Amino acid sequence: MVSGTTSLDLWPLDQRPQKVVRVRNVDEWLEAVAAGRGVGLSAASTGLMYTHPQIVYRYLDDTPPVPITLVWRLGEENPLVSEFVATAKALQQAQRLDLPLAPDTSGSPALQPVES
Incomplete structure (x- = not known):
């Protein structure tokens, strides 16, 4: 499935999926997985924030860390x-x-x- 920041550019040309399900957001992604249209990889936080009765999340070992950023308002004085x-x-x-x-x-x- 391709959504958000996931794109076919993440795969080498000779290893790209032959079939792609495009979704616009996490809710559509969950529904597509629940409907059996594909599987996906996501940060562990997705499973904590989004539940679905037909979705199972499992931690994967030996995966690279997911980069995150700290964001605050420019000129913040607090x-x-x-x-x-x-x-x-x-x-x-x-x-x-x-x-x-x-x-x-x-x-x-x-x-x-x-x-x-």
């Missing part, structure tokens, strides 16, 4: 937004360095490496 963005950046840096993280119990939102 200190909670700034704090959240700073925390997200700290988490991203810690993951790049492969540091294990422990919750900060000091009241600060900063992420701290786990002491060995």
